[in-house]
Amino acid sequence: MSATSTVESIQTEETATVGTNAxxxxxxxxxxxxxREHAAEQTYFKSRLIAEELGLSAKEVGANMSAVVDAAVDIDVEKWGYSSGTTWMVTR
Known part of the structure; x- marks a missing residue:
């Protein structure tokens, strides 16, 4: 592989990663x-508690989580439970 091919390959990978988050x-x-910031400290997150921390409504958090799940490459986010609000399991 030539130096040009290597640089183009790296740029393509960076664009793909940035494109997802962009x-x-x-x-x-x-x-x-x-x-990402809190995944090391805890595993389960309730939408309403995320909302309180970020100044959003629980409904806003829930409505935006599918895009977050798709974009998260360094953590895994999975819908976990529904009792008294949606809970999300986050693992590294």
Whole structure:
């Protein structure tokens, strides 16, 4: 592989990663950043508690989570439960 091919390959990979996160709205970026920041401390997150921390409604968090799930490459986000609000399981 030539040096030019290597650089083009790296740029393509970077664009793919950035493109995924670049497609997120401000709210989705804030939710993803919050989950990344707190994933080491805890595993389960309730939508209403994320909302309280970020100044959003629980409905806004829930409506934006599918984009966050798709964009999260360094953490896994899975819908976990519904009792007294949606709970999300986040693992590294």
């Amino acid at each position: 497609d997120l709205s401000d709210k989705q970026h804030r939710i993803l950043a919050y989950l």
